[in-house]
Amino acid sequence: MPRDSIYQPELELALRQRLEEQAPGCLFFASDVTLVSEVSGEPVVNVTDESGRQHQIRTEWVLACDGGRSPIRESLGIGMSGNTYMQDxxxxxxxxxxxxxxxxxxxxxxxxxxxxxxxxxxxxxxxxxxxxxxxxxxxxxxxxxxxxxxxxxxxxxxxxxxxxxxFPRSDGRQVQVRADPPPWRRGTSHPALCRTRDECGPPRRP
CATH class of the missing domain: 3.30.9.10 (D-Amino Acid Oxidase, subunit A, domain 2)
Incomplete structure (x- = not known):
């Protein structure tokens, strides 16, 4: 079967442009999510920007697109399991x-x-x-x-x-390939883990 793929820099540019059209000024770079909590049934995200200022964002959902070593996944207590390859x-x-x-x-x-x-x-x-x-x-x-x-x-x-x-992990070993428990969120909280295959698995193998 022929393989189709998306060039990530072009996708990111399209997403940024669309976001600026729909919600100008709502895109922040060089910022860290320090806490995701739930208040009165709604998720609240604590963010520290590059100047050190603290912000709180209330929303309906939090999409954790923060990679295979997701800090949000870790804060939710969701571990990783599965088998993988050891080669780099x-x-x-x-x-x-x-x-x-x-x-x-x-x-x-x-x-x-x-x-x-x-x-x-x-x-x-x-x-x-x-x-x-x-x-x-x-x-x-x-x-x-x-x-x-x-x-x-x-x-x-x-x-x-x-x-x-x-080298997906600092010790040179590949990351595990599955977040537990599925489906990618836990309990009644709103954060959802979003990832690509490449973030949680090694490159394609022969």
Missing amino acids: WIVLDMIEDPDPSRFSKFYCSSIRPTVSVPAPNGGRRYEFMLLPGEKREDVLADSFLADLLKPFRDYDSSKVLRKTVY
């Missing part, structure tokens, strides 16, 4: 890729498993399993990445949108 992966997002296929491809090499995934706007993501003994600073060097890409395309640093080693 080199992730390389390229633009103007010569492969026009809309299919994800899995190369089950016994030496270095590799994944090739179509991306929006003619781009493609490549994922290469990090081998024992390899270091982040070495595998992200242009010469190393050029060797990895040889079977697929020529390496051009100007076509690199993003390069990283996938």
Whole structure:
């Protein structure tokens, strides 16, 4: 089945523009949610802005789009469980890729498993399993990445949108894959956990 995807920076821009049209001045950056509570059946969000000022926001719902290590999830006492992979992966997002296929491809090499995934706007993501003994600073060097890409395309640093080693947790292990208990909220409170697959799971595997 062909794969469709959304380019996150374009989605975020569209959401910001729409929000400014519908509710001007209600979008805040560089702010921290310090507490989500419920008062008289309504959720109240305590926020600290970049100047240190405290704000309280009353609303009908709180959508916790704050990643796999969600502080709001932790404050609700919702743990994580499930099985996952221990390997770390080199992730390389390229633009103007010569492969026009809309299919994800899995190369089950016994030496270095590799994944090739179509991306929006003619781009493609490549994922290469990090081998024992390899270091982040070495595998992200242009010469190393050029060797990895040889079977697929020529390496051009100007076509690199993003390069990283996938370390979802500070200890280098992958995060767990399921929040408990479903469905993504607990009790009668209004916060709802919203996430993408990539926030709570490792990259696609062969």
